[in-house]
Amino acid sequence: MLFFKKKIKHIDTGDIDPSRVPQHVGIIMDGNGRWAKRRGMPRSVGHKAGVDTLERIADYCNAVGVKALTVYAFSTENWKRSAEEVGALMNLFYHYLTIIEEKFRNRNIKLRFSGDTAAFSDKLQKAIDHAVEVTSSGDGMILNVAMNYGGRDEIVRAARSAADAVSRGEITLEGIDEEYFGKLLYTANLPEVDLIIRPSGEQRLSNFLLWQAAYAEFWYSDICWPDFSEQDMKQAIIDYQNRSRRFGA
Numbered sequence: 253m254l255f256f257k258k259k260i261k262h263i264d265t266g267d268i269d270p271s272r273v274p275q276h277v278g279i280i281m282d283g284n285g286r287w288a289k290r291r292g293m294p295r296s297v298g299h300k301a302g303v304d305t306l307e308r309i310a311d312y313c314n315a316v317g318v319k320a321l322t323v324y325a326f327s328t329e330n331w332k333r334s335a336e337e338v339g340a341l342m343n344l345f346y347h348y349l350t351i352i353e354e355k356f357r358n359r360n361i362k363l364r365f366s367g368d369t370a371a372f373s374d375k376l377q378k379a380i381d382h383a384v385e386v387t388s389s390g391d392g393m394i395l396n397v398a399m400n401y402g403g404r405d406e407i408v409r410a411a412r413s414a415a416d417a418v419s420r421g422e423i424t425l426e427g428i429d430e431e432y433f434g435k436l437l438y439t440a441n442l443p444e445v446d447l448i449i450r451p452s453g454e455q456r457l458s459n460f461l462l463w464q465a466a467y468a469e470f471w472y473s474d475i476c477w478p479d480f481s482e483q484d485m486k487q488a489i490i491d492y493q494n495r496s497r498r499f500g501a
């Protein structure tokens with residue numbers, strides 16, 4: 253008789269205080285290109301490897317109880333890259349989204365997108381809508397993918413919406429406060445961003461979550477995103493839990 257031992261993926265959450273898990277984590281998924289270059293491979297190979305890392309880290313965050321994970325996948329400035337690289341990224345996004353049902357079958361993660369997605373091709377926009385729809389019943393973490401996202405662009409759009417609401421008489425000028433404005437941003441109704449992670453050695457925001465970063469804790473690492481492990485994520489959360497957050501008080 254044959255016995256099959258089912259492989260159960262063990263998620264090591266030890267040492268994390270479950271009562272103080274960051275509610276909303278932002279990750280600048282950086283270093284894909286350098287990772288590939290060091291291996292003598294094209295940058296697109298690094299981007300592909302980065303998607304695998306995202307799957308692992310999203311599962312980990314979901315397992316430890318993070319409510320929302322916003323990942324920076326493509327900035328409003330990334331259009332400045334070569335047509336070849338932009339094309340490879342668009343193909344990668346599209347390809348992944350077309351297999352989303354299979355990918356998310358055993359995941360309770362809910363997808364959401366932030367950014368000016370209207371700039372993408374029709375087929376990519378349809379794939380985005382489809383991905384949101386097929387994962388909409390997920391009762392786990394929200395995975396918010398920032399694509400053609402820029403923090404300044406987000407704030408300008410919100411300012412325009414607020415001005416429009418005033419001109420229509422829907423709200424008074426005094427009615428526009430931080431709470432109202434926050435609801436005009438892509439992150440409306442998501443928890444406050446508690447922790448922002450940037451791998452690959454760079455220590456800047458590069459236009460990521462400018463408004464939301466107001467009181468977020470930062471965590472940097474030299475590891476390139478494709479090599480970023482669950483252990484690194486765990487370390488970031490533990491370091492976060494050891495910070496003293498005063499919010500100016």
Ligand code: IPE
Pocket residue numbers: 281282283284285286287325326327330341452
């Ligand atoms: C991040 O990796 C992914 C995107 C910006 C799309 P990079 O492509 O910026 O990789 P590096 O920083 O050049 O190594």
Ligand code: IPE
Pocket residue numbers: 280281282283324325326327330454456458
């Ligand atoms: C930020 O990384 C954008 C993403 C990770 C999607 P970049 O690689 O584009 O940022 P800079 O150019 O190093 O500031």
Ligand code: MG
Pocket residue numbers: 282283284
């Ligand atoms: Mg980069």
